[in-house]
Amino acid sequence: MMSTEPSAAGRWNGRTVILPVVLLLIVTLCANAGNILPHWLVVWPREAMLPLSTAIGNGLDRLARWHVFAGITVKDMTRALAGLIAWPANLLEEILVDGVSRGTGAAKAEVAPPLSWLGVSLATVWFGWRRGGVALAGLALLTALYLLGLGLWQSAMQTLALLGVAVPFGLALGFGAGVILWRQKRVQAPALLILDQLQTIPIFAYLVPLVGFFGLGSATAILATVIFTVPIMARTTVSGLTRAETAFGEVSDSMGCRFGQRLFLILVPAARQELLTGVNQVIMLSFSCTVLASLVGTAGLGYNILIALRQLNIGRGLEAGLGVTILAILLDRFCATRSVTRACGAGWLDLGIASLLLLVPTLIGFHETALTHFPDSWRLSSGSVVDNAVEWVNVNLFWLTDDIKAWLLIHVLMPLRDEMQTLSWSGVVLFLAFLGYCARGWRGMLLVAALATFPAAVGVWKPTMMTVYLCLISVAIATLIGLPVGIVAGKYPRWGRLILTTCDLLQTLPAFVYLIPVIMFFGSGDFSAFVAVVVFAMCPVIRFTALGIREVPLSLQEAGRQLGMTEGQMLRKVELPMAHSHILLGVNFAVNMALAMLVVTALIGTRDLGRETVNALSHVDPGQGLTAGLAVASLSLIANQIIGGFAGRQPQ
């Protein structure tokens, strides 16, 4: 029979498939027979440990107390800066939530009430109608009704007040950084690489140093959000401008544009589409930070989620979580849709009508408090339906959930975890380095080896292996489930639309929201973490598999049919091989998302790197948090190197 397999490309061929297996055997052997290897190759010796954690702690401490001039320390300056950053957020909060008041304590008197809920809703709906027609107006109305009806209005406005500063700040900073990087071609590639890696450091890790410098409160929350969103905006700006420049750079030169004209008159409008996806990402990521923002003491929807999580109140948690999602989607739609009315006269008219809609109820609100604070009696009964459903499942299906959990724990999770714990660091490093060589040659090997040694050298080997174990098993299961679903989504467009839309929705939910139902069903611990990560990491696998299958050229499909292949043969011999690099990229994304989620799951009691960062938060130990964060980042970089290498290109 003639082989229809494509000839093996690159360094990956039959011979090298056997070698990792051999190596794996060696590693396990080493681990189980500790007397064969010298002890320092099994457990990193205490004397050789790099004191990174304390070094970071001391360094930051010294920096904070460093005198800039005349008795003013860095910390004084950052605190002042914090005030500056918090100022607009506080102002927004006064306008949207608290109302403007004078004086303090007993002498406090309200000067003006906050904007009326009715006014804000009406103005939003009106703008929605003018910008996006009935669909957007409907979405705006739905959002307003949802938030008001479930009593989430005030929290939502608090969230908006915070993001009203964080999103523009993140956008401006990201765009500025993007423009600078776009101009400085020489530093562009390494700078983007560093930015990408920064993004894989969990946000928890830099929350502690930020609190140290900027104190608890909205300034830290805003900064953490901004740090988290800047890289993605910078990256899209660079790629958008670069692409626009190849298409329109010569035109702008030939017209004699100055730099500002070139950028704002020609390139930015031409890159509009790409920049808007950047805006979309920034909004979504900022909203996903709301729970973290509440960890440093800010109010808002995130705080509602956190409270629900602590009280295990699934109904309220889901409500608040959906509130975040629907608000994020509304804001995103507002930014993404192109204005229908283009003439500037109409724009001013719209603005006038909107401010009228906004101000009239607010002015009436001076007398009528029902218009400033939504009356409690108008609220819908909340959450009980969900709670009842959960209760029912817990009572009636307890045997099922419990059995699944017990079986998986005893037969899969625990053995694997124990096995991973006994592995020697040298064996793991060797094994990974070998994979790195297969994927990217000598340079990949050295990089992977260095990255893999890092957690051992700084003394977080045990929690790192816990993270690796949870990540491995969850991504494996996510791939097992996601692959067939993705194939279905790719092959049958009708199902595909449904599945991919669901994926989109799932991905806009803040990571914390996943935890709530999982805890309800499975309690806390490794298993819940595992389930949450599987659900969270499944989406990229599905999406990329579907994409890969869809992109198989029509000519190849026809050729396959013409050769008389069955559906199964088509899948095995044509579609899957063609989609293989897409699928690997999906797995790569899944690993990154799993690592991000694992930090969050630390809140429900896993004992991995996430735990370290969360502990650092409660001990206010920036060294510990950052070290663990860097270990997570190195894990993700290893995965990018190896999987990305096999996929044949870097993930974006």
Next chain:
Amino acid sequence: MPHVSETDMPSALAPKLQVGELWKIYGTNAERLVGNLNRAPDDAFLEKHGLFGAVRGVNFDVMPGELITIMGLSGSGKSTLLRAVSRLIEPSYGTLLIDGQDFLGASSQELINIRRHRLGMVFQHYALLPHRTVLENVALPLEVRGEARTSRLEKARKTIDLVGLGNLIDRYPSQLSGGQQQRVGIARSLVTDPDIWFLDEPFSALDPLIRRELQQELLRLQKIVNKTILFVTHDFDEAVRLATRIIVMEAGRIVQIGTPEDIVMRPKNAYIEAFTRNIPKANVVTVGAIARPPTEEVLAGILPAQARIVEVASRILASSGTFGVETADGHRVGIIGTTDILPFLFSSPETHAA
């Protein structure tokens, strides 16, 4: 060295554009290496440093009002030459004079000014901004120049009328056909009323009918606005139809420069001959070029020497006599008869290839 003599040009006028020993060299450290050289690079230099010369030592002058086409196979350096001459890419070595003034040495401020007022450019892929309407696209160069809104829209409207798109000014580029888009591109480059007009394969992406139409359009515009034009194409037919002179390039060098007739009648080498083989020569060759020495025959009439064969063929064939050929100032060049023009009228590619 390639033949670049300019002796057959009228010397009374000053050239609009002078290109001297122009090089564009690509490769690692190309700029630094050429900068250190302090003299014109040569092939040995390129070879020694492993560099690649996309344009190699090009010389030519362009007279005001001339339409010069640059021809050559793909990769012969046509676009690079055009871009180097308009400084969209910086030439590695050479001199460039516009109206006798140093263009290469112009500061960035002067460069911007020259571009805003005196150079226009049309691109092969139109490069219209998708988020602007036709009117806004055409008005853009004026906007860049800082003109007031009403005056720039007014000028843009006029220019759009000139290219015959007056009824489409509010469309977006995506709502136009390729030919219409290229007309917008042409309008955009003309709206600033430039002296020198650069066109890089403006019609290559269009189908033959529309191409023909736009070529006519270009000739018409050239008559109205009377610009100095540099036009890149690799379609010899197009070059012959439009050009007052043709530059033929090969591997970054000019191999021949001359009138279409020159190139058809006296191709410098086999490479150019291959180009000209499929050209209906009667469209290119003038009767002056093929006139026999005068003999004592009875003449059926007088023909102007610069008339193309196709234009007078019917007259000659109808009378089947012999005609005298005279230049505009009455000087008798020679005579011509039916037998002289027949080979040109019925030349098929095969017979001439033989």
